[in-house]
Amino acid sequence: MGTRAARRTIGFISQTGFDNFPTQMLGGAAKAAADLDCHLLRFTTESTRLEDAYQDQLDYILSIISHTSLDGIVFLGWMTGIQRNPQAFLEKVRAVRDLPLLSAGAHIEGVPSVMMDGRRHMRDLLSHLTDVHGFKRIVFIQPYTKDERYPAYEEFMRERNLFSPELVIMREEIMIRGDHYARIRAKRICSILFDERKLSFDAIVSPFAHEAASILEESRLRGHRIPEDFAVLGWEDGERSKYSVPPITSLYFPFFEIGEESCRVMVRLLDGETVPPVSFVQAKLVIRQSCGCAPENILDTCAILPPDDHLTPSRDELLSSLQNDSDFRLEILDPALLLDLIFQGQDDPEPVIRRINTLLDQTTITIHSINLINQIQQDTLRFSCFLRRMCADKTLTWNAERLTFRILLTLHRRTERELGFNEALNRGESHLLQGINQHIVTTFGIHELLHVIAESLERINIKDCLLFLTSDPDPSTQR
Structure with missing residues (x-):
């Protein structure tokens, strides 16, 4: 790798979340950028759960990018605004800036992608349920957006002559906005399974950590015992999975590792190297008690x-x-x-x-x-x-x-x-950010505001910042 005249700047388009998964991915990308002596500039949209309130977010970000010096762009491939029409998104980006592009988290045709092999790991999870526990009737809850997990589930279950449409809860049945911890969604799922379909089954597989935890809690409130009556398994493996009662068997989703590898692959791309169309990052099935197993760190x-x-x-x-x-x-x-x-x-x-x-x-x-x-x-x-x-x-x-x-x-x-x-650290950072926010909100005048922002960012170890101001007189267009 030759000597570069200046540090490269990589744009990272992602979204916020009420959990810390977006932060984990950004942390991985930031680590790789530091290792490789690159700037990382993050562009953030609000979560898909708030997209009705914040429309045209990607278009607004692209308008900012058009005035920014970037060497390449990494974007979160599973964002709803991208998944609706991936090729249209790519065309929009290229019309603004013809830069190397890379999708993080999902396979997008036409650009290098860094992701977890969800199909393979879904089969690993299902194999554990069928081969280790002998389960046959496994409920699957479809995620908010389409990905490879449901096709992998249906393929696996059909191969073993276990597939039944009544065991699938379709995404259209449970599209609930503003339900950040999936409590309303969990109530609806349990109502479909127990009240409407009156099903007997061996296990429930949820695509989200917080949803699996909420389903477990709602099932217990209905008098069901987990895992004695049925197992509950999740995806992502967040803190709620670890500290639920019982702890939830789930797939550790490599958010940090995907962010890190995405940044590294982008740098290789910028250096003129040939990179594979898809780079896979490993995940791991974490065995806990909610499926009926003893924890992995307990030996018989x-x-x-x-x-x-x-x-x-x-x-x-x-x-x-x-x-x-x-x-x-x-x-x-x-x-x-x-x-x-x-x-x-x-x-x-x-x-x-x-x-x-x-x-x-x-x-x-x-x-x-x-x-x-x-x-x-x-x-x-x-x-x-x-x-x-x-x-x-x-x-x-x-x-x-x-x-x-x-x-x-x-x-x-x-x-x-x-x-x-x-x-x-979390408590100290929370108090610090609260103080910074109060300081910014109560500061009037552009010069004083810039001084406060510069001083505040230094306190939380942010060395560089790009600030975009709008002079649009129409308040409805200001963001």
Whole structure:
């Protein structure tokens, strides 16, 4: 990659949301832009739920872009204003500025796209329900806009002779505006299933994290038990999925990773490289209790057979078994380091604790830190169970238990630190933004206002800002 004379500026067209998913995607794009020494200029539309109040938003953004120096444009491909007619949108953009374009989140024909393979992951989710739990009657709720998830559902269910139209709730039946947490939508879904269709079924699959949580709550209010009566699964895996009762099995949607990869692919495009028509970013099915499973970080220790009384394998024999046994293979921790510690009988597990803290310190996003903590905890429990199954030496198993306790204690402290620090940051930022908003609203005069904005942006670590003013005398056209 050659030396560039000036920093490039990438436009990022996205939308607001009442959850933090748009922020996660922007955070990924901002990280990549910082790594690649690029400016990132965000253009934001209001959520589709407010589109009646804010019409022609994309046209207004394009009018701003026509006066802005950009090198390329990344846009959120699943926005309603784009999905209605993707090719018409592309023609509008190119008529304003003939720049490299890239779709983030959805496949748009004619431009490179960065997205999750929703079809594949929907099949993974359904396979879990049918193959692990033996479910056959699976309700699917269509999302607000068309995408690959419903075709994947129908294809999968037909392949297994399980498809029934009565198990599908069509989007036209539940298009409810202003229902930010899907509570009204959840009531309507439950009314369709239980009151109108009077269905019996094994599971409900929702396309949104907040909707899955609201369906679970509404079902419990109606006297249903989850997962005893039926399972509830979601998509996106937000905080409501994690902290619902029971926690909801859902697909982790890689918002951050899509934003990051979109920016990186755009830079490669600007550098003249050939990029694939579609770049896929991996997602993950997160198993929790709402489908009937135990959490992934809980192991069935009762199922572990006790070792032979005379079984005392060597360190190398244990390492070989640990590396080759798929049930106990470690994902994060180094099994050789763990075995060295228990065979040497060290009371101080500093080497492995230092390794854990280094990994966590390198992870700057709270949700990623918590996921990593869960993976390390799972590794630790696997290792402990493995030793109890494979080794009868009481000294070694005692050393392993002490090591396990110290690691789990470290993870507990780090969890408290991550969540507490994030809460403190959020509270501080909320107070700061409230003060800034009050300052801006109560400032009159353009020179004073510009001074307040410059000072305020510096306080929240925003170094550059483009400000667009309109002199249109018609108040109805001012935004």
